[in-house]
Amino acid sequence: MGVGVSLSPLASAVAREGGVGIVSSACLDRLVSKRMNRKFDTYEATYEEVSLAKAAGGFAGINIMVALVKDFESSVRGALDAGADVIISGAGLPLNLPGIQPPKDTALIPIVSSARAFDLICKKWERFGYRPDAVVLEGPLAGGHLGFKIDQIDLESNKLENLLPPVKEMAIKYGNIPVIVAGGIYTHADIKAYLAMGADGVQMGTRFLATEESSASAAYKAAVLMAGEEDIVVAHKPGSPCGLPFRVIKQSPMYVSAMKRLRKPKCDKGYVLLKDAEGKFTRCPAKESNEACFCICNGLLSSAGYNPDKEEPLFTVGTNAFRVDKIIPVKNLMDELSGKTLPG
Numbered sequence: 001m002g003v004g005v006s007l008s009p010l011a012s013a014v015a016r017e018g019g020v021g022i023v024s025s026a027c028l029d030r031l032v033s034k035r036m037n038r039k040f041d042t043y044e045a046t047y048e049e050v051s052l053a054k055a056a057g058g059f060a061g062i063n064i065m066v067a068l069v070k071d072f073e074s075s076v077r078g079a080l081d082a083g084a085d086v087i088i089s090g091a092g093l094p095l096n097l098p099g100i101q102p103p104k105d106t107a108l109i110p111i112v113s114s115a116r117a118f119d120l121i122c123k124k125w126e127r128f129g130y131r132p133d134a135v136v137l138e139g140p141l142a143g144g145h146l147g148f149k150i151d152q153i154d155l156e157s158n159k160l161e162n163l164l165p166p167v168k169e170m171a172i173k174y175g176n177i178p179v180i181v182a183g184g185i186y187t188h189a190d191i192k193a194y195l196a197m198g199a200d201g202v203q204m205g206t207r208f209l210a211t212e213e214s215s216a217s218a219a220y221k222a223a224v225l226m227a228g229e230e231d232i233v234v235a236h237k238p239g240s241p242c243g244l245p246f247r248v249i250k251q252s253p254m255y256v257s258a259m260k261r262l263r264k265p266k267c268d269k270g271y272v273l274l275k276d277a278e279g280k281f282t283r284c285p286a287k288e289s290n291e292a293c294f295c296i297c298n299g300l301l302s303s304a305g306y307n308p309d310k311e312e313p314l315f316t317v318g319t320n321a322f323r324v325d326k327i328i329p330v331k332n333l334m335d336e337l338s339g340k341t342l343p344g
């Protein structure tokens with residue numbers, strides 16, 4: 001989960017408690033270089049972070065966003081070489097993921113928001129002789145980027161519980177692929193309800209953002225504690241340069257500035273650049289204009305405490321972030337989610 005929030009301290013804590021701890025690949029070269037006080041490239045930083053996430057035992061892997069085109073392959077290679085237990089990949093369709101390098105014992109798990117996208121990925125992966133080891137079905141209540149058009153987020157048919165049956169059917173058709181649901185799952189009762197509906201597991205973001213081990217800045221965690229239901233909005237024009245709706249706390253300083261078009265366009269991180277006609281990574285809609293997009297690289301890096309003195313932070317959360325009323329250790333959260341203890 002997202003830029004500098006889910007690094008090895010969070011992922012290894014989750015792994016130790018019996019979950020699958022997931023680090024985010026985004027911006028790892030800068031984050032790890034700063035922490036280690038020497039230069040790491042994307043491959044090296046990914047290798048380092050996945051190794052650390054696995055060091056305390058249990059299962060740990062990485063989320064690699066397709067939208068980070070420039071670093072995608074290096075991130076995948078670094079994770080595979082470090083022996084990641086899983087690579088989870090979304091924010092776009094990871095159509096070529098199995099073709100980058102033989103995954104050996106690493107499970108490859110795409111994220112989808114519809115049965116159609118899942119079908120497309122399974123068909124494409126068949127050409128590599130690979131079947132997804134599981135699939136994450138992410139509904140519209142999730143944090144981060146959303147796999148729905150802005151006017152389709154609130155449709156009844158796109159509720160997670162309504163998306164699950166066709167995806168489950170597709171998963172059975174392709175050979176009983178496990179389906180992991182995500183987006184808005186908050187309690188032990190929610191987990192039990194989705195398992196009863198046919199899900200094989202859950203992926204959770206927002207609740208782990210609000211843990212002691214998450215590397216979100218103190219200001220980010222404070223903003224989550226303060227947020228009311230009406231404060232959580234989907235950013236769109238200005239929105240993410242990745243072209244997908246993006247959920248934020250509306251008081252996030254970078255979002256407030258973006259609404260007033262205050263930050264002058266400046267591209268000095270380049271993680272979401274796309275290729276131009278000559279095949280060079282030069283294109284990002286936030287680079288030339290602040291009209292439709294904010295600079296997501298800098299906003300999210302600032303939220304992780306990377307450069308808060310230079311750039312304003314942008315806080316992404318799931319819709320349920322308004323329910324968070326304290327920051328707790330991962331162990332307490334995992335005990336609560338597994339039903340060992342009551343919330344409190």
Ligand SMILES: Cc1cc2nc3c(=O)[nH]c(=O)nc-3n(C[C@H](O)[C@H](O)[C@H](O)COP(=O)(O)O)c2cc1C
Nearest residue numbers: 001002142143144182183184185204205206317318
């Ligand atoms: C702070 C934050 C950062 C996230 N970053 C990513 C990411 O980098 N890549 C991704 O695929 N999903 C990302 N997500 C989505 C989560 O992985 C997860 O699927 C989703 O938030 C689940 O919904 P929940 O937050 O209601 O539990 C992020 C979510 C949050 C809250």
Ligand code: SF4
Nearest residue numbers: 267270284295296297
């Ligand atoms: S303009 Fe900002 S968001 Fe776009 S690639 Fe450059 S640093 Fe990243």
